[in-house]
Amino acid sequence: MNFKHQVKILSVLLIFISIASVNAQQNLAQQAYAIFEQSCLICHGENGAYRESLIIEHPALINDGKVVPGDPSGSVFYQRLIETDVTKRMPQGQPPLDPAAIETIRQWILAGAPDWDAVPRPETDFITIDTMLETIENHVNSLSMRDKSFARYFTLTHLYNAGETTETLNAYRRALSKLINSLSWGREIVKPQPIDVGETVFYIDLRDFEWDVRNDAWTQIEQVYPYQMTFDAPTQTNLFVRTLALGHQPAGIYHTFNRAAHWDGRNQEGEPVASGVYCYTLTAGDFSATRKMLIQK
Numbered sequence: 001m002n003f004k005h006q007v008k009i010l011s012v013l014l015i016f017i018s019i020a021s022v023n024a025q026q027n028l029a030q031q032a033y034a035i036f037e038q039s040c041l042i043c044h045g046e047n048g049a050y051r052e053s054l055i056i057e058h059p060a061l062i063n064d065g066k067v068v069p070g071d072p073s074g075s076v077f078y079q080r081l082i083e084t085d086v087t088k089r090m091p092q093g094q095p096p097l098d099p100a101a102i103e104t105i106r107q108w109i110l111a112g113a114p115d116w117d118a119v120p121r122p123e124t125d126f127i128t129i130d131t132m133l134e135t136i137e138n139h140v141n142s143l144s145m146r147d148k149s150f151a152r153y154f155t156l157t158h159l160y161n162a163g164e165t166t167e168t169l170n171a172y173r174r175a176l177s178k179l180i181n182s183l184s185w186g187r188e189i190v191k192p193q194p195i196d197v198g199e200t201v202f203y204i205d206l207r208d209f210e211w212d213v214r215n216d217a218w219t220q221i222e223q224v225y226p227y228q229m230t231f232d233a234p235t236q237t238n239l240f241v242r243t244l245a246l247g248h249q250p251a252g253i254y255h256t257f258n259r260a261a262h263w264d265g266r267n268q269e270g271e272p273v274a275s276g277v278y279c280y281t282l283t284a285g286d287f288s289a290t291r292k293m294l295i296q297k
C-alpha cells in the first residue's frame with residue numbers, strides 16, 4: 001500500500017470518527033435535555049415560575065456561566081444537583097435526581113455541554129400542502145363532534161420546507177406559543193400542540209384561550225390577519241360542510257322549502273353539525289358572496 005493511499009484511508013477514518021463522536025455528543029445533549037424537561041422546566045422553562053432565577057436555554061446557560069463547558073465541578077448548574085444543603089439542592093423541594101441522571105448531566109458538561117437544539121434535523125421529504133391538509137383533516141376527524149368546532153391550526157410547514165434549522169424552527173415554535181398566549185383571555189398557559197412528526201402543524205382549542213363564540217375573538221383575530229389562504233377547488237370541496245344546489249331558477253323571490261335554499265344543519269354525510277361559526281357562500285352565475293353565521297345549540 002503506498003503512502004498516498006494510507007493518507008486517504010486515514011482521512012476517511014477520521015471523518016467517520018468525528019461524525020460518530022458528533023452523534024454521541026448530540027445523544028448526550030438530548031439525554032440531558034430529557035432530564036431537564038422532566039425535572040426542571042416546570043420551574044426553569046420558558047414559562048416556568050422561576051425562570052427569573054434561571055432559564056434553561058442553551059445559550060443563556062453558557063453565557064451566564066451557569067454551565068461551564070468541560071468543567072462540571074465549576075458549574076453551579078451541576079453543583080446544585082449534588083448540593084448537600086437540601087434548601088439549595090435542585091430540583092427544589094423534591095428528592096434529588098437519581099444518580100444515573102446526575103451522571104448524564106456531568107458527562108454532558110464534561111463533553112463541552114453540546115447544544116440540544118443544534119442537532120441536525122433528520123433528512124425528511126418536503127411536506128406538500130396536501131400532506132399538511134391531510135394531517136389536519138385526520139386530526140379534525142379524530143376529535144369529537146363538539147371539539148371539532150373549536151379546533152384551529154397553525155402551520156410552520158413553509159419554514160420547514162425552506163430548510164430552516166431545528167434551532168430556528170424551535171424559536172418559531174416558542175414564538176407561536178408566546179403570541180397565542182399573549183392574546184389569550186384564559187388563565188392557563190396552553191401550548192399549541194404539534195400533530196405531525198416534523199412538528200410543523202399545531203393544534204389549538206379556542207376554549208383554552210377563551211376565544212370561542214361568546215366573544216368571537218377568533219373572528220376578530222382573523223380579520224386583522226393579513227395572509228388570506230385560498231384553497232383550490234378539490235380541497236375546498238373536502239372542507240365544505242354541505243352544498244345546496246338549486247339548479248337554474250328564474251329571477252324571483254323564493255321562500256318555500258322546496259324552492260329556496262334551505263339548510264337543515266347537517267353536513268354532507270347527514271350528521272348534525274356542532275355549534276360554532278360557519279361560513280356560507282352564495283353563488284349565482286358570476287355573483288359570489290361569503291358571510292358568516294353562528295350555529296348555537
Ligand code: HEC
Binds near residue numbers: 087
Ligand atoms: C419547584 C421549582 C424548581 C425546580 C423543579 C427546579 N428549580 Fe432550580 N431553582 C428554583 C428556585 C426557586 C431557585 C432560586 C432559589 C435558589 O437559588 O435556590 C432555583 C435556582 C436554581 C439554580 C441557581 C441559579 C443561579 O443563578 O445560581 C440552578 C443552577 C438551578 N436552580 C438548577 C435547577 C435544575 C438543574 C433543576 C432540575 C434538575 C431545577 N433547578 C429544578 C426552583 C426550582
